[in-house]
Amino acid sequence: GPLKEVLFFPTAITCVEHLYTPDPRINSPCPCPCPLPHGLETSFTRLLRHLLSAAASLDLCVFAFSSQELGRAVLLLQGRGVAVRVLTDRDYMRITGSQIGALRSAGICVRHEMGAVHMHHKFAVVDGRRLITGSLNWTLTAIQSNKENILVTEEPDLVLPFIGEFQQLWDANDPA
Amino acid sequence: GPLKEVLFFPTAITCVEHLYTPDPRINSPCPCPCPLPHGLETSFTRLLRHLLSAAASLDLCVFAFSSQELGRAVLLLQGRGVAVRVLTDRDYMRITGSQIGALRSAGICVRHEMGAVHMHHKFAVVDGRRLITGSLNWTLTAIQSNKENILVTEEPDLVLPFIGEFQQLWDANDPA
Ligand SMILES: [Zn+2]
Numbered sequence: 001g002p003l004k005e006v007l008f009f010p011t012a013i014t015c016v017e018h019l020y021t022p023d024p025r026i027n028s029p030c031p032c033p034c035p036l037p038h039g040l041e042t043s044f045t046r047l048l049r050h051l052l053s054a055a056a057s058l059d060l061c062v063f064a065f066s067s068q069e070l071g072r073a074v075l076l077l078q079g080r081g082v083a084v085r086v087l088t089d090r091d092y093m094r095i096t097g098s099q100i101g102a103l104r105s106a107g108i109c110v111r112h113e114m115g116a117v118h119m120h121h122k123f124a125v126v127d128g129r130r131l132i133t134g135s136l137n138w139t140l141t142a143i144q145s146n147k148e149n150i151l152v153t154e155e156p157d158l159v160l161p162f163i164g165e166f167q168q169l170w171d172a173n174d175p176a
Numbered sequence: 177g178p179l180k181e182v183l184f185f186p187t188a189i190t191c192v193e194h195l196y197t198p199d200p201r202i203n204s205p206c207p208c209p210c211p212l213p214h215g216l217e218t219s220f221t222r223l224l225r226h227l228l229s230a231a232a233s234l235d236l237c238v239f240a241f242s243s244q245e246l247g248r249a250v251l252l253l254q255g256r257g258v259a260v261r262v263l264t265d266r267d268y269m270r271i272t273g274s275q276i277g278a279l280r281s282a283g284i285c286v287r288h289e290m291g292a293v294h295m296h297h298k299f300a301v302v303d304g305r306r307l308i309t310g311s312l313n314w315t316l317t318a319i320q321s322n323k324e325n326i327l328v329t330e331e332p333d334l335v336l337p338f339i340g341e342f343q344q345l346w347d348a349n350d351p352a
């Protein structure tokens with residue numbers, strides 16, 4: 001059947017450098033000098049792999065976004081030509097370490113909830129096909145401290161409603 | 177295939193009285209006098225139906241729980257003899273309108289995260305078989321105002337990891 005995976009957090013903290021440059025031809029032959037554990041698969045490396053698998057599009061709808069590593073992943077996708085759209089909460093756009101400014105500076109289209117309510121979703125759709133959703137906000141506390149879950153699936157019955165929700169919220173919050 | 181359903185919030189506010197007494201033999205023949213719209217199916221009535229379908233057990237793991245309607249549903253299940261276990265966040269146990277005290281008074285076993293971190297999950301497992309999970313906390317604001325999602329599934333690949341997570345957190349937070 002279609003992809004179904006559940007990830008729980010907090011995650012162990014390991015080196016993820018290799019995920020950003022997965023092509024061995026452009027990897028340095030020298031081992032990474034950082035002090036973190038290397039070569040381990042964790043909930044966070046799984047999440048990063050799913051995100052970095054994007055070849056055509058990434059639609060991201062997330063209440064709070066301050067994780068530097070996840071910001072780096074989104075910027076990397078943008079640099080590869082992936083069409084990135086980000087929907088976020090108005091009040092949480094300016095939290096400490098928010099990545100939203102950096103995304104906008106890089107030319108990524110960001111919209112925020114324009115009503116008086118909170119946009120409390122935490123989901124992403126990769127290539128219009130792979131849904132990543134759960135309780136996890138894109139913050140370091142969520143990843144490294146909280147008890148959180150993420151569910152990843154390509155089951156159309158679950159993915160398609162989220163694609164529809166994203167498009168509806170995207171259209172509803174057009175600032176133009 | 178197994179049940180798969182996605183619900184989005186905020187929900188329309190409608191009468192849900194009929195869901196608590198679904199047996200027509202014990203329903204009053206008089207129509208409900210309340211001023212809310214009647215006879216409509218919404219994301220919230222769907223959520224209530226899934227919860228109230230519990231015949232044997234309800235395992236609930238939720239960061240914030242202050243919705244009176246959801247508290248009423250859990251108390252109703254307890255009264256029917258359903259084995260209810262509730263795991264919640266320590267800091268959010270005492271939010272305004274928290275239902276946790278009422279659940280404990282009714283004899284429901286409640287445990288809270290005992291570490292320094294937040295228990296940020298928002299999921300329930302009905303009868304060890306049906307998973308309800310998403311961004312939605314069990315609060316009136318989440319239900320009636322926020323942009324939120326809930327996913328309901330009986331897909332074993334998705335349900336079983338959550339059952340394992342619940343049991344692990346339940347055991348880890350045993351106050352005894
Ligand atoms: Zn390293």
Ligand SMILES: [Zn+2]
Nearest residue numbers: 191193208210
């Ligand atoms: Zn009524």
